[in-house]
Amino acid sequence: MANHSQLNFQDASSPIMEELMGFHDHALMVALAICSLVLYLLTHTLTEKLSSNTVNAQVIELVWTILPAMVLVMLALPSLRILYMMDEINEPDLTLKAIGHQWYWTYEYTDLKELTFDSYMIPTTDLPLGHFRLLEVDHRVIVPMNSTIRVIVTADDVLHSWAVPSLGVKTDAIPGRLNQTSFLASRPGVFYGQCSEICGANHSFMPIVVESTPLADFENWSSLMPS
Secondary structure (H helix, E strand, C coil): CCCCCCCCCCCCCCHHHHHHHHHHHHHHHHHHHHHHHHHHHHHHHHHHCCCCCCCCCHHHHHHHHHHHHHHHHHHHHHHHHHHHHHHCCCCCCEEEEEEEECCEEEEEECCCCCEEEEECECCHHHCCCCCCCCCCECCCEEEECCCEEEEEEEECCCCEEEEEHHHCEEEEECECCCEEEEEECCCCEEEEEEECCCCCCCHHHCEEEEEEECHHHHHHHHHHCCC
16 A cells, blocks of 8 residues: 555565565666766766877777676566566466456456456545545455466456556556456455556546455355355
8 A cells, every 4th residue: 555755665465566676676776886886987087187088998898888788687687587477377276357447347256156246436425434535446356365366357448457566466458358467465455556557537536456365255255245
């Protein structure tokens, strides 16, 4: 959940999000080192007032060719590793289908039984005291914790995007096409997201709420939900 004046990421609630936050810190340190080096060289050049007529500087050319290549490798290897991790979906425990509409989401659980429901934002006038404005929905997505959840994402009308930052998930919903992603909620909790693709006048009024519960509670919830 985001907080007022927050500068960093939301708390990671999945292994993928932990990896993304680690890569962000790694890339930030590399960028900081490059900026520090450039700032030092600029300061040194301006204060020392040195000048030289250099015709041939093979060593310098070698350095400014090899050093950027090494930096790119340092960024590319962990980035590719995370990309492959995000694309890999092996034997999911549950498959969920998310369908974007203007301006609500439809969810289908097809593994257990034909469980389908629509999820609308709760208007501010009907919002209970203490709940989050523009983020609460009438029907949450309930998933078991510590289970691999496969999410198939599509849209019924225009482009949408199914995104939950705490879980490290963001997948475009495209009419006529099925995209897929996966996540594993490593702890119980309620995780908020929003449509991340401008989809019309009420784009900001179709939130996403995922609730992670123990397996027994999930089975009890699914048995009580109407088909």
